[in-house]
Amino acid sequence: MTSTTRRSVLAGAALAASFAVAPAFAQAPTEIELFFPVPVDGQLARDMTALIKEFNEKNPAIKATPVYTGSYDETLIKTRAAMKAGKPPAAVIMSANFLLDLKIEGEIQKLDDLIKADGKTNDAYMGQFFRALHGNAVLDRSVYGVPFHNSTPLLYVNADHFKEAGLDPEKLPTNWEELAAAARKLTKREGDRVTRWGIMAPSNYDYGGWILQALTQSNGGQWFNVDYGGEVYYDSPSMLGALTFWSDLVAKHKVHPAGVQAGGAVSTAFLSGQASMMLLSTGSLTHIRTNAKFPYKVAFDAGRDDERGAADRHLVLHVLRHEGDLVGELRVGADMG
Incomplete structure (x- = not known):
């Protein structure tokens, strides 16, 4: 995979x-x-x-x-x-x-x-x-x-939350530093209680491994040898860097909830306004389109700029074009609300 x-x-x-x-x-x-x-x-x-x-x-x-x-x-x-x-x-x-x-x-x-x-x-x-x-x-x-049913992780963004936090929804995060900074501004707290998370991503089996693999590739690496499946790179700098980034969102920046997050819980939090951004499958795009009561935008994994990322872009745009009657003119970060 x-x-x-x-x-x-x-x-x-x-x-x-x-x-x-x-x-x-x-x-x-x-x-x-x-x-x-x-x-x-x-x-x-x-x-x-x-x-x-x-x-x-x-x-x-x-x-x-x-x-x-x-x-x-x-x-x-x-x-x-x-x-x-x-x-x-x-x-x-x-x-x-x-x-x-x-x-x-x-x-x-x-x-x-x-x-x-x-x-x-x-x-x-x-x-x-x-x-x-x-x-x-x-x-x-x-x-x-x-x-069949091919998909790729996608960044979903609540455009209203971006405006409220002083961020420009036309300029979505393009690297991890920008993503973490945006998540910090988007996170809301009442005392020690978080009322809105800046970002969420599913970490349940096997969704979490898929997201971590995407982050690893965004970090310039692979977590296994694509030509020989018996060789894995779980302790490589790119893999450990991706895991550290995700861990920092939880423990250091405190913009992502701790514990296992199921895919359905992540999309529910996003749709209910309890999360401003989420990393989730393109397979959830129609679900978000159908149920979101606010303008939203989508973008590719922050920091990804390689051949695999280009393949993802073609795949995502192909999916979006099948909803052209609703989307209209398409571009990266196009308005989905």
């Missing part, structure tokens, strides 16, 4: 068999299941049901049934249980973290033959996705998954 992405559609053991043997005019449709998690805010479960309904209408020879399977880890556990029971799902939406492990265990199969049968090469097939997403799907030059 890169900080750019979180999910991939992984081929289950039944995928190729289900589609390969289905006759063009079968009397009864081939029935398959799709397991999927919902790890972010919003209406992804309802959207998934709508997508499957559309698929079934366009492919009458196949009847796909979506099965909500909880978190990433719960989805992995339920998928493996279904495999042991001899009833594997045809496909699974799962954290790309599991891709290599599933391949090693022989629990997924290559999509190469299906791609070839569709008249494409692997390179041509993967060419429709941003290059930064290829690591979620390709191992040893073979395709094992389809990038």
Whole structure:
């Protein structure tokens, strides 16, 4: 998993068999299941049901049934249980973290033959996705998954709070020093009690690791070898610097709450005005757009200016352009209220 992405559609053991043997005019449709998690805010479960309904209408020879399977880890556990029971799902939406492990265990199969049968090469097939997403799907030059539900951490800002604190919502923080300084001005206290946090970020499993990875890359490093997954860099200066920065927001600057913060609690605090900024997935953008009663802005991770950051920018703008009827003219820091 890169900080750019979180999910991939992984081929289950039944995928190729289900589609390969289905006759063009079968009397009864081939029935398959799709397991999927919902790890972010919003209406992804309802959207998934709508997508499957559309698929079934366009492919009458196949009847796909979506099965909500909880978190990433719960989805992995339920998928493996279904495999042991001899009833594997045809496909699974799962954290790309599991891709290599599933391949090693022989629990997924290559999509190469299906791609070839569709008249494409692997390179041509993967060419429709941003290059930064290829690591979620390709191992040893073979395709094992389809990038899907891809997301990246995004900075959300309450524009009214910025104005109230004497900050310019048209000039959002571009580095960690500016981010911490803004958070200090935005934090409100009544005596020893904090009534509004300057910034919040989710730290629950495995959201927290994803945010920390983004901060590490913003600090010019990686926390694992992208070419060899067995090598990790948890004690590197860039990793320790990122962890120190996050820790300082809590203990030194006192602008971020202590303890484990769940993603849902972070978005709730932002929407209720109890947090002025938050680092959260682009997957929560529609949820914020639908429920925010105030003007807000979004920006990329403060301090990031590298190739991976450029890939994130393209991904975020791609997401935003799909809401062009609401967003209008887009730019970094564009008004979202």
